[in-house]
Amino acid sequence: MVRRTLILGLIAGGLLLAGIGVQGWFDRNAARDVVFDFMEALKQGNRKSAMAHLGPKLRAESEQRAKKAKPGPANKAIAHAEIWAPVPGVQYRVYDVQMDVYRSLVTILVQKNGFVVKPEFTLHRSSGTRWKITQIDGLEVDPRWHDLQQVRARSQGQRLAEALKGRPGVIVERDSLDDKKVGSSD
DSSP, X not given: OHHHHHHHHHHHHHHHHHHHHHHHHHHHHHHHHHHHHHHHHHHHTOHHHHHHTBOHHHHHHHHHHHHHOOOSSSOOOOOHHHHTSOOTTOEEEEEEEXXXXXXXXXXXXXXXXXXXXXXEEEEEOOTTSOXXXXXXXXXXXXXXXXXXXXXXXXXXXXXXXXXXXXXXXXEEEOOSTTOOEEEOOO
């Protein structure tokens, strides 16, 4: 009798632990799916769907930033419509998921044109509610992109210097270690 009770207790305990493990798996996938849905909405330029995945505070901050972004020559901010333009060619995958009962951290790798960003999404939920994105960190631009922009700017400057070289009244100075002057000053 004691043996039978012990076996039934072990089976019940095992089922309970398995149930908890399965629930954790579902929670992990639910948090990951919210981030995937958000990324897919951004990729397609679907503002309404993207905003639906944000928590109230982050949604309000995003709306405020979008209102401040006004196009124009004096302001380099991006127009509201451009912020939500579709972004084809973006690929993303889960890098890491960490979670506890009411908070989850989902890190993904986002790639486009060989450049990589690794944002970390913080998600929260209240008892019985869906996960909502409350914070996004790690949105730093891939340093290789900055390097590429510098190379392009330098190349553009060199082409301009060559085009102006030899024109009357034009002095072209190259920024280099030896500060050579190219062109004429006639």
